[in-house]
Amino acid sequence: MSLxxxxxxxxxxxxxxxxxxxxxxATQNQLNRILHLIDEMRAVDTTGIEPMAHAQDVxxxxxxxxxxxxxxxxxxxxxxxxxENGLYLVPKVIE
Amino acid sequence: MKWEVVIGLExxxxxxxxxxxxxxxxxxxxxxxxxxxxxxxxxxxxxxxxMNKAAVDKAIQFGLAIGAKINQKSVxxxxxxxxxxxxxxxxxxxxxxxxxxxxxxxxxxDGVEKVINLTRAHLEEDAGKSVHEDFHGMSGxxxxxxxxxxxxxxxxxxxxxxxxxxxxxxxLYSLVTWIGxxxxxxxxxxxxCDVNVSVRPEGQQEFGTRREIKNLNSFKFMExxxxxxxxxxxxxxxxxxxxxxxxxxxxxxxxxTRMMRSxxxxxxxxxxxxxxxxxxxIADEWIERVKATLPELxxxxxxxxxxxxGIPAYDATTLTSSKEMAAFFEAVVAAGADAKLASNWIxxxxxxxxxxxxxxxAESPVSAEALALLIKRVMDNTINNKTAKDVLKKMWESGDSxxxxxxxxxxxxxxxxxxxxxxxxxxLAANPKAIEEYRSGKEKALxxxxxQVMKGSGGKANPGMALELLKKKVG
Numbered sequence: 001m002s003l004x005x006x007x008x009x010x011x012x013x014x015x016x017x018x019x020x021x022x023x024x025x026a027t028q029n030q031l032n033r034i035l036h037l038i039d040e041m042r043a044v045d046t047t048g049i050e051p052m053a054h055a056q057d058v059x060x061x062x063x064x065x066x067x068x069x070x071x072x073x074x075x076x077x078x079x080x081x082x083x084e085n086g087l088y089l090v091p092k093v094i095e
Numbered sequence: 096m097k098w099e100v101v102i103g104l105e106x107x108x109x110x111x112x113x114x115x116x117x118x119x120x121x122x123x124x125x126x127x128x129x130x131x132x133x134x135x136x137x138x139x140x141x142x143x144x145x146m147n148k149a150a151v152d153k154a155i156q157f158g159l160a161i162g163a164k165i166n167q168k169s170v171x172x173x174x175x176x177x178x179x180x181x182x183x184x185x186x187x188x189x190x191x192x193x194x195x196x197x198x199x200x201x202x203x204x205d206g207v208e209k210v211i212n213l214t215r216a217h218l219e220e221d222a223g224k225s226v227h228e229d230f231h232g233m234s235g236x237x238x239x240x241x242x243x244x245x246x247x248x249x250x251x252x253x254x255x256x257x258x259x260x261x262x263x264x265x266x267l268y269s270l271v272t273w274i275g276x277x278x279x280x281x282x283x284x285x286x287x288c289d290v291n292v293s294v295r296p297e298g299q300q301e302f303g304t305r306r307e308i309k310n311l312n313s314f315k316f317m318e319x320x321x322x323x324x325x326x327x328x329x330x331x332x333x334x335x336x337x338x339x340x341x342x343x344x345x346x347x348x349x350x351x352t353r354m355m356r357s358x359x360x361x362x363x364x365x366x367x368x369x370x371x372x373x374x375x376x377i378a379d380e381w382i383e384r385v386k387a388t389l390p391e392l393x394x395x396x397x398x399x400x401x402x403x404x405g406i407p408a409y410d411a412t413t414l415t416s417s418k419e420m421a422a423f424f425e426a427v428v429a430a431g432a433d434a435k436l437a438s439n440w441i442x443x444x445x446x447x448x449x450x451x452x453x454x455x456x457a458e459s460p461v462s463a464e465a466l467a468l469l470i471k472r473v474m475d476n477t478i479n480n481k482t483a484k485d486v487l488k489k490m491w492e493s494g495d496s497x498x499x500x501x502x503x504x505x506x507x508x509x510x511x512x513x514x515x516x517x518x519x520x521x522x523l524a525a526n527p528k529a530i531e532e533y534r535s536g537k538e539k540a541l542x543x544x545x546x547q548v549m550k551g552s553g554g555k556a557n558p559g560m561a562l563e564l565l566k567k568k569v570g
Contacts, residue, residue, distance in 0.1 A: 058373045087128050087129065089231075090233060
């Protein structure tokens, strides 16, 4: 499997990563090398082996349902670029 | 051409937990903005999610209630998209291996039962809220809701009309509130429906192109939105245009649907397993433990009501429309009222009055015991049915018991034959024509006179006794 230049621009756009026209070919080359590595791994016969969802063979840790987190709004908002009436302010978004 | 409508639903139910799905922040509704957020919810770098056990409990409860498969191993995945109310840049959800798979819900439309199969139900976190008032050309973000646990319940596209879709949504609503995994507060967004709608010529196998109506938070809006959308789609196709896959919004003010985004710029979510969360493993013992805490489900209770109390299927279904109503009915019967009479009163005057006052049965000013006493006074002929309705009204307003009101207002049924006899005589004297008709074989002629006797007695005569006396005098 390999990616076209259009695929690379689309993925960059979806990831909100600015890839300039100059960088596009190099990025394509790097991504394709990763995909090539995946192709090699895919070639291994894994019949009968259960796919892993996580690199470590561990289970999800669970906690009891209790509201324990204190209100730390003032501390959190102290490092936010813009706040008003307790809200974080962001550039206007209307779909 | 005859068109067939195809509908599938995705319902987001907010789970009734104290804390968020991956953090210890409170989920209580209505707090001041951003006061219920932990480091995970605002996505501070390095903060790691820790799963809330109660959210899993509730997903298992739901799976058991719909006869679904509970996956022993399920996986959390990242659904990637950018929006300011989602600070991590992805929503933690489930993709390939959801916690619940399959199951079914039976709906009833105009007496016809239909089984709607479910595809899956998966756990995920809610996003925050954007406040689009103008803050100097900026938007405000409140992350209190971010991380609230949701169970997204996905049906197969098996509904064929808006009636079926609404019946399914209502059945699902009553189930999740019945088992207590969701508080059902639709105004606060606890139960939000996305409806996928398409149309196809009747007899065609393939589905038409669907459009998804997002975020409907009332059954009324759902009905309006589907009706409008179906008409719109049929109109488009009949005029030779093609339906484009799209996400749309329903505007309750205009009653119309409008495009939110088309498929071209639809999100490509690039799901992948979340490396922060290893697989969720649910052992059989866990499932058994949850099963033991599950309340009697509506379907089982309906069957029991029919066999135990001898009431009709219709009554059993209506009385089990909510857990509170079912409990109220059982309390009335336990306090000595006849089951069918109790059912009639609850489905009739009590429900009508509650509806009028926009109250739930839990808020009824007349308790189950008080209603039972009123019904017992009808059963032992102290008052007739018509008087009982007036007594209920007075009980409702004053909070007094049936006995107090009957005594105070002198409503006790007249069982003194002599007193009624005098009234009967007077009524007969005034209606020679009715007597003639009755004697010539028209049995019902006297029934009309019962009302006059009742009126003459100020409503206190026993109608059965009045008719007996009328017949005796004429015959």
